[in-house]
Amino acid sequence: MNASESSRSPEYSEPDHTVSDSFADGPVFHSELKRVLFEVDVPENGKQGVLDALAQSGSDATISTDQLPVSRRTFLKKPGTLVGLSTCLLFAAVLAFFWVTRQPVIPLAKLSPELNLDSRFMSEFDRNFATSFPAQGGWHQKGLLNFIGQTYGLSISESVVHDAAVRFFRLSSGKTRTVYGALLQIPASRVSPLPTLTSFDPGKVEYTQLGKGNYATVKWVEADQVYVCIVFGGARELEALGRALQSTAA
Template sequence: MNFSEPSKSSEHSDQGEQPGDAAFHDQLKSVLLDVEVPDGLKNSILDSLVQSNENVLISDQPAISPRKSFLKKPGVLAGLSACLVFAAMLVSFFVAQGPVIDLSEFSPKLNLDRRFLSEFDNNFSERLPTQGGWRFKGRLNFTPNSYGVFVDQSSAHKPKSPVHDTVVRFFTLNTGKAQPVYGAILQVPARRVAPLPSHTYFDPGNVEYSQLKKGNYATVKWIEDDQVYICIVFGGARELEALGRALQAASA
């Protein structure tokens, strides 16, 4: 190790220095110069100092917030937005689908008193059957308004629909006699009904008669394209036959 010698001026600067001090200094200098320095010690010390300096520089840099790093990734934001939109579409889809209702629920037992019904909410497209004479103007007259009906589903595994389950149109058939025939035709998307009717057209021979406290009814059910129709006639076989003849004559 190479130490520089102390200057003569410094040796004699102190007034109280004794003559033997110089000899002592010479001996100490000789001992220090004779110390053996291990190979690589100097480089090892310098490397340690450099590494320590780098660690200090790294620790001084501000930490990047994970949230800011996340927000700086446009791909992640686009994917998250797409997931939210898709989830909203699924919710809308299932709301529009509504629960699946048993076909037997569509019967004269429903509350079909239009005084207590609200206007149809148009959650699906309303249309009259194309087969038969339902669309021909004549003796069969429909009310101008369409009404929505909620099918009562009190079972826990059958949640109530947030939208109308079916749309109903009321009609009057003038038979030329004193008493006209009154009835209603219900329409519901086929995807909401199970099981589906076996007939694909209005068939008076495929009828269900009901005797309730509020009166007698005749019901005919069929499927046309993707819609299920339920015709409920207020009366019995005579009224249903009169409706069948009128529809057949209108479509002839």
Template sequence: MNTSEPSRSSGFPESENTDSGHYAADPVFDAQLNRTLFDVNVPDGLRETLLKSLSDHESVDPVSNSPMDAPRKRFRHNPNILAGLSACLVFAAILTYFWAARGPVIELARFGPELNLDSRLLPEFDQHFPARLPEQGGWNSRGHLTIYNKTYGVVAGTAGIQDAAARFFRLRTGNNRSVFGALLQIPASQVSPLPAQTSFDPGQVEYSQLDKGNYATVRWIENDQVYVCIVFGGARELEALGRALQSASA
């Protein structure tokens, strides 16, 4: 058995064109390799240039992230930016609230006798806007005209919210006869187009003949509210109401 043969149990592969162990045991080759490596002429200043280049490269890496990190740090630590953002969010929330409270715009013609004005079926008004009687025309006077205290909510649009506040009234005309009607109040911002009249005017009337009876409707605007008076009857009943309001306001 030849004990001088090198062991082949190593896990590293050997090159097919290399005689293993030949150069490692050759001192002449080692000397030539050392002279080749260490006798190379190195230009002056090369070492300092390489070291400076490495130092510059290491300092560039943290700076490369600064354009992205700096705005984040300024945003987190600048109270003015945070306060401005908070103010914008609060303002957007307020606009959203008022937009929702304002409700949809509904055609003025929708507020008429075609609505369900049966007090037995109407809910109580939810008071999402102040309900009040007209200031002009004698609606607040006491006499033959009785306006009932309870206020109901009327839905005229498709959003399912109460668009108008409704109060019912009764006018005693004598001979045990009475005229009945309803007074609707709608915020002017929810109605289009707005009425041209600014007070109750029996001369600006719209008559309707429906299956459930005859009606006379008068619409006007006062301040920021639109009022719709619906009389259950015709021209005679409307004239009686007009005379009563005129005498009360005189």
């Protein structure tokens, strides 16, 4: 029997060969092979070549981690895609800006005592525009008018922000009489048409009689703001307020 025939002995089986191959691919086999390499003399650079070959078993992880930078480079090589994405983002930002800032115009006639000026149902002003007292007259003089509570916000239109700022005040007039009123402020760009008056003038007044009481209203435009003074009462209450403001201005 020759050598080739002796290699085909009945003791050799295919399953044993498969198990050997699996063992050769395992970490135990690699460790054992490395140990033998350092104990056996091999040609120059031969040992390093085998070790490098064994290191290729971890190449799959290296390739998978390098795929992301390659995909980013591929994406950056497409300027049309970047320009399109940037344009879409800019367009969305512009739409959002105009959606928030675009507010409907309020008719001047709506700024009247018919508004619900019950502070119990009003919230604090959201400060979407700068508030200030009228420059003319004594509105800003301390001690003349006693402003009650905080500055409230009034929603007149379907705007997502408050349309007007409201301050409630009282004026002591004599020993027994007190004048109560409200001062509304709204940007002039939100009102149409603008009032014809440019200052508080009690001689130009609108009187309104409602089920909840009598009211006197004066509207004027000052700089870029429209002011509306609503006095809870009639001519006598409005005249008392006018005298107080004019005396301070003089």
